[in-house]
Amino acid sequence: MAHDHHHAHQHEHRHGQHHDHAEIDWTEMAPLLEAGAELFSPLYERALAWLAKQQTNPGLIVDAGSGPGVVSCLLAETFPAARIVAVDGSEPLLDRARDRAARLGLADRFSTLAGDLPDVLGDLDYPADLLWASRSLHHLGDQRAALAAFAERLAPGGTLAIVEGGLPTRFLPRDIGIGRPGLQARLNAVEEEWFAEMRAALAGTVDETEDWPALLTAAGLAHTRTRSFLLDLPAPAPDRARAYVAATLSRIREALADRLDATDRTTLDRLLDPEDKASVHHRPDLFLLAAQTVHTASRAL
Structure with missing residues (x-):
């Protein structure tokens, strides 16, 4: 789990870490991750245009935690002279990344590297x-040590871009006409609790502001920049957003x-019932609004 604020790193990709491998069937998750990343592609395209x-x-671009390769291929399209290496801990996801690159005619400059971050970057x-x-x-x-390891793998003048932070994705009004108003804010709160527990359970975890x-500066990099990018799909949301x-x-x-009260569980069940006109499958007020934040810094020449 983990993402948008953090449920299963769901929409995009982004794995390469041991603890996830024991918990998630990547072959089963891959289509969901790929569809989510495709849905968010307009946001990534704007972020990559800014990065360009x-x-x-760039001669070599590394996508560290590439998942099924949606953004890896967007990187290849944004930088048509670059070689792309998609790095992930999941072979099934890398298989999809290679297949995607081949479908898009990018295979001649696209490769993959399997292993756990950050150590695999040494390969x-x-x-x-x-x-x-x-x-x-x-x-x-x-995370501090990982950033230092990322920075060490940069060429002189190279750029490190990390996507962390932003805002929780929203898709429902405060009052949806069933249950108690404010459901999504409460869902965000339990996700934040889960995320803190996930971080606390990681091997060698270090609390970090x-x-x-x-x-990024502590990792020896300079010229930090930060910018957030928006995905705005207004109501009524398209079927793929639903x-x-x-x-x-x-x-x-x-x-x-189990972290929700009975009323919120009942509301969630209604939202997920395709036969219920109040569900996310049918309701006309469903939208999708997301903000992701990109932080960059460069290695000295």
């Missing part, structure tokens, strides 16, 4: 000009239902 202004002609043939890590860092116990520019919301709520129902 900072790193104009790269040469340093990266751009290292992209979207929501993979917070699955590593010692999440001041990402300061942490499917994403239904999958998100289903995972919350399976994993966190």
Whole structure:
């Protein structure tokens, strides 16, 4: 789990860490991760266009925690002269990444590397000009040490871009006409509790103030920049957004239902019932609004 604020790193990708492998069937999860990343592609495209202004002609780009490769392929399209290496701990996800690159005609400059972050980055043939890590860092116990390891794999003048923070994705009004108003805020709260427990249970976990520019500077990098990017799909949301919301709520129902009161569990069940006109499958007020934050810094020449 984990993402948008943090349910199962759901919509996009982003894995490569041991603790997840024991818990998640990646072959089963892969289509959901891929569909979610595709849904968020407009947000990523804007983020990568911004990034392209900072790193104009990278030779090697590494996607650290690539998942099924949606963003890896967007990186390849944004930087048509670059070689791309998708790095992840899950072979089934990397299989999908390779298949995607082949379908898009990118296979000649696309490769994969399997292993746990950050150690696997030591297997790269040469340093990266751009290292992209979207929501993979917070699955590593010692984030400060991981950032230092990421920074070490940059070429002189290379850029590290991490996606951490932003805002919880919202898709329902405060009052949805069933149950108590404010359901989504309460779901966000239990997800935050889960996320804190997940972090606490990681091997070698270190509490860290999440001041990402300061942490990037501590890793020896300079010229920090931060910008957030928005995905705004207004109501009535398209079918693929409804499917994403239904999958998100289903995972919350399976994993966190015991943290909700009986009224909220009943409301969640109604929202997930395709036969109920109040469900996310039918309701006209369903939207999707998300903000993700990208932090960058560069290694000195």
